[in-house]
Amino acid sequence: MERMTTAAVRIENLSFTYPRQTRACFTHLSLEITEGERFGLFGPNGAGKTTLMNCMTGLLNYQQGSIRLLGNEIAHHKKSVNRLFGFVPQDFSFYQELSPAENLAFFGAWAGLNKSTIKRKTDELLDILGLADVRDRKVQEFSGGMKRRVNLAIGVIHEPRILFLDEPTVGVDVHSRHAIITYLKQLNENGTTLIYTSHQLSEAEDLCNKVALIDDGKIIAHNTLEQLMIDHEEDGLEGLFINLTGRSFRDS
Amino acid sequence: MFKLWSTILKDIRILTRDKLGLIFMFVMPIVLAVVITAVQNSTFEMLNTNTVPMLLCNRDTGEAGKQLETAIHKAGMFRIQNVNANEPDSLIAGRMHAKDAVIAIIIPSDFTEKVKLKSNEIARKALKNFGMQSDSSKSDSSNTSIQPISMLYHPVLQETFRKSIQGALKSALQVVQNKEVLKSLYFNLNEKAMPDSLEKELIGEQVAINEMPVSRSGSRNIPNASQHNVPAWTVFAMFFIVISLGGSVVREKLNGSFVRLKTLPTNYLVSVLSKQLTYLFVTVTQAAVVFSLGIWLFPSMGLPRLNLPDLPGVTVVTLICGWCAVSYAIMIGVFAKTQEQSNGIGAVSIVLMAAVGGLLVPSFAMPESFQFVMKLSPLHWCLEAYYGLFLEGGKLKDVVLNILPLLGITLVIQAITLIGLKRKNLI
Numbered sequence: 001m002e003r004m005t006t007a008a009v010r011i012e013n014l015s016f017t018y019p020r021q022t023r024a025c026f027t028h029l030s031l032e033i034t035e036g037e038r039f040g041l042f043g044p045n046g047a048g049k050t051t052l053m054n055c056m057t058g059l060l061n062y063q064q065g066s067i068r069l070l071g072n073e074i075a076h077h078k079k080s081v082n083r084l085f086g087f088v089p090q091d092f093s094f095y096q097e098l099s100p101a102e103n104l105a106f107f108g109a110w111a112g113l114n115k116s117t118i119k120r121k122t123d124e125l126l127d128i129l130g131l132a133d134v135r136d137r138k139v140q141e142f143s144g145g146m147k148r149r150v151n152l153a154i155g156v157i158h159e160p161r162i163l164f165l166d167e168p169t170v171g172v173d174v175h176s177r178h179a180i181i182t183y184l185k186q187l188n189e190n191g192t193t194l195i196y197t198s199h200q201l202s203e204a205e206d207l208c209n210k211v212a213l214i215d216d217g218k219i220i221a222h223n224t225l226e227q228l229m230i231d232h233e234e235d236g237l238e239g240l241f242i243n244l245t246g247r248s249f250r251d252s
Numbered sequence: 253m254f255k256l257w258s259t260i261l262k263d264i265r266i267l268t269r270d271k272l273g274l275i276f277m278f279v280m281p282i283v284l285a286v287v288i289t290a291v292q293n294s295t296f297e298m299l300n301t302n303t304v305p306m307l308l309c310n311r312d313t314g315e316a317g318k319q320l321e322t323a324i325h326k327a328g329m330f331r332i333q334n335v336n337a338n339e340p341d342s343l344i345a346g347r348m349h350a351k352d353a354v355i356a357i358i359i360p361s362d363f364t365e366k367v368k369l370k371s372n373e374i375a376r377k378a379l380k381n382f383g384m385q386s387d388s389s390k391s392d393s394s395n396t397s398i399q400p401i402s403m404l405y406h407p408v409l410q411e412t413f414r415k416s417i418q419g420a421l422k423s424a425l426q427v428v429q430n431k432e433v434l435k436s437l438y439f440n441l442n443e444k445a446m447p448d449s450l451e452k453e454l455i456g457e458q459v460a461i462n463e464m465p466v467s468r469s470g471s472r473n474i475p476n477a478s479q480h481n482v483p484a485w486t487v488f489a490m491f492f493i494v495i496s497l498g499g500s501v502v503r504e505k506l507n508g509s510f511v512r513l514k515t516l517p518t519n520y521l522v523s524v525l526s527k528q529l530t531y532l533f534v535t536v537t538q539a540a541v542v543f544s545l546g547i548w549l550f551p552s553m554g555l556p557r558l559n560l561p562d563l564p565g566v567t568v569v570t571l572i573c574g575w576c577a578v579s580y581a582i583m584i585g586v587f588a589k590t591q592e593q594s595n596g597i598g599a600v601s602i603v604l605m606a607a608v609g610g611l612l613v614p615s616f617a618m619p620e621s622f623q624f625v626m627k628l629s630p631l632h633w634c635l636e637a638y639y640g641l642f643l644e645g646g647k648l649k650d651v652v653l654n655i656l657p658l659l660g661i662t663l664v665i666q667a668i669t670l671i672g673l674k675r676k677n678l679i
Contacts, residue, residue, distance in 0.1 A: 057515050079519065092507070092508050093508030093509050095266060096507075097265070097269045098265055098266065102262070110258070110516040110518040110522075112518070154512065
């Protein structure tokens, strides 16, 4: 029970502006994600979801404020904090010339695992994600869905306590999506906090138990999905999304 | 250590699966070394085995024309094809356009007459200087200028080559003129023709030139085209690894794997170190392959055998050259934003550094203004170190002064790379 009340991520007063740009992405943004949550971060294109995720994973250096992962300020000890989380970026983040097993061996070593752990986790993950039969084939020969599963396997090989997922199911078929979502729920049941962004709102409804809507660099709603729908008298995430962010295009 | 080994294994796997890249890395230096050695060797042979094709049109019926013909034959540089004296210049030029020859010599019809007049005049002046009066003192000196010998050349003939042909012709011409002057002097002094035996003795006894290469090992082996070209083009190929390695760094930066690496608890320097070790092995293997071909394959191809000098020296120089090449490639990869930038900047900069470094033009022939720039080119120091071993027969201690600047340049490149990585928030 105590674990459920710890902040997996605590963002306080965050300000970030891209170099050589005058308009700030965020000013004084604060957000708390409790450990064990399946947290969804949603917003229109250009709202700042990916930028916020990149700040949380240390890929971008913010100018002001603080981001703590499980109590550790990411700006101060980036590399040691990196052991605590896994990241599944939207782009395929692995070497296409290598097989899934070779990719896992390499990224496992970079995550700080030893040889025997890498072997055990590789066998386990490839089996769960349905890649055991193709473990020694080059990833470049795979379908989009198989590549997404490899992308996920690499992100979780070191059993992170927090898992950041940026559009983890984009462009995949129903079977691969089902396999990925099922595995993510299983990870969460084992204690991994999921922080997820996607445009697949129906999928998000199925996966997330808490959501935040971000628009124009500000958190405009943050609560459990059920509570938000009651508050805004909507019966689905899509309606809630339109209700709060409006109907106009944001990336035009 | 396990992280480094895993990264090296990853780099080796990616490298060995890029078949085209491997072919480029290993076949290019072999092709460069073989082709350029063969071309340069054939140039040497052309000069040494009478193979410069020449058209010779002797319109002079006199003795001097014949003597000049003989002297040109004796120069030993030309494969001579005689042309009918009545053939007009335009036809001779036409035959050259048809590539019958790259050079044509036309001896004018009054050559003997003019050479004799000129020789008599010189002899008269000489005798006058000695306080003596010659029989030919009344000769008319107003008409003694000799009409020049025409040398037509094909535009493909390079200037250096043309100059060496001109030198051989001038030497032949000198022989003819000297002979006539001596004959004239003898006649004026003795009032009879110079005997053949004396003529042969005076003209034929030229001082020989004994060519000796300076060698630290005391060897008298004349450096051949292989000793010149194999190390030079091996250095070029080593640095051309920028296409493969620079591209690999950029690819890693652009594809998602780099984002993942940045979020893992390992410093990117491990990846940089792995690439340095993996590609250093590649450059050393490149050198070993090309040197082996020079030693064992070149003789069977009719090319001169490469003589491998001091082994510790070659090993150390190869390692440092390879390290410098790899460092340069990584630096280009770190700063380039796209693969096109990396390939373009990498390739052009290597060609430029090769040009100013003495690979394309010998360093001693470099203009004064380029001497400083030349010393900034790592290829220059690589080449100097290899030449110290391959051409001068030196040992490791003899090329230390070439190795130290190369190490200095390598360390500067490494420092620039680290600054670039730091600025890009990669380490």
